[in-house]
């Protein structure tokens with residue numbers, strides 16, 4: 202009789218289902234991959250067959266081109282798919298557009314690989330749904346009690362206050378290209394900011410894609426400064442990938458003020474190191490309380506902890522009577538958050 206913990210195991214290629222003969226978010230090319238979401242460390246090109254949500258498939262196509270996999274199959278919400286006797290379902294993870302947890306079931310035992318997830322509100326994607334399971338696999342990017350993310354509307358409020366205080370300065374917001382950038386823009390719109398927002402070229406396709414799925418981002422314009430008169434006026438918001446905020450790209454704007462939207466901005470030292478004047482603690486990963494609440498809500502008797510600070514969360518589980526172990530999976534980065 203199969204138990205939930207036999208359904209998946211760690212291999213150098215990634216999380217493997219030996220009986221189902223597939224991998225979840227493999228870091229090397231495999232015959233059959235199930236992908237939780239479009240971030241580059243989870244969704245790689247070159248697999249034989251890929252099963253993912255429509256949005257994740259679209260995002261992979263946007264990033265890698267049409268031939269990113271041999272064949273693709275769309276996982277529809279709450280539709281069960283059978284692979285070599287395994288029952289597979291995809292459920293929203295609340296991380297970025299199209300992000301999903303993947304539940305694998307056989308003989309009444311269920312394991313859930315949650316990928317990356319968060320519980321705080323995000324107007325750009327479907328909210329996380331806790332799935333009852335025997336074994337829950339959780340990320341641990343911010344798995345220390347010191348990490349408590351504030352309400353993102355408060356952080357966006359800080360940005361709007363700064364825009365009023367420094368009307369001559371261009372506010373350059375560093376935000377990860379997929380998910381964070383669109384979330385920051387959508388939060389600004391919710392807060393009533395109706396001005397044109399200027400975006401770095403690396404964001405253009407993904408912002409257009411989000412809008413095509415029904416996520417309104419308001420007036421956007423390319424932040425080009427090549428030609429005279431095209432530079433964003435002073436006092437505007439420019440959204441760019443994090444690497445662009447402290448390089449030459451940002452110095453072309455009027456008196457740039459570097460902002461960075463990341464869960465890591467909780468650590469002031471990191472903000473200082475990167476020359477960030479206005480840190481915005483906006484995270485697409487669960488904080489400590491979200492992680493522990495989620496583990497409780499799933500009712501899982503066993504938890505596997507991966508990519509991040511595994512030890513503290515494993516210890517918390519043990520203290521709360523839940524079996525737990527770190528799952529050492531190589532090839533995922535938490536710095537990109």
Ligand SMILES: [Zn+2]
Nearest residue numbers: 238240296317
């Ligand atoms: Zn991610």
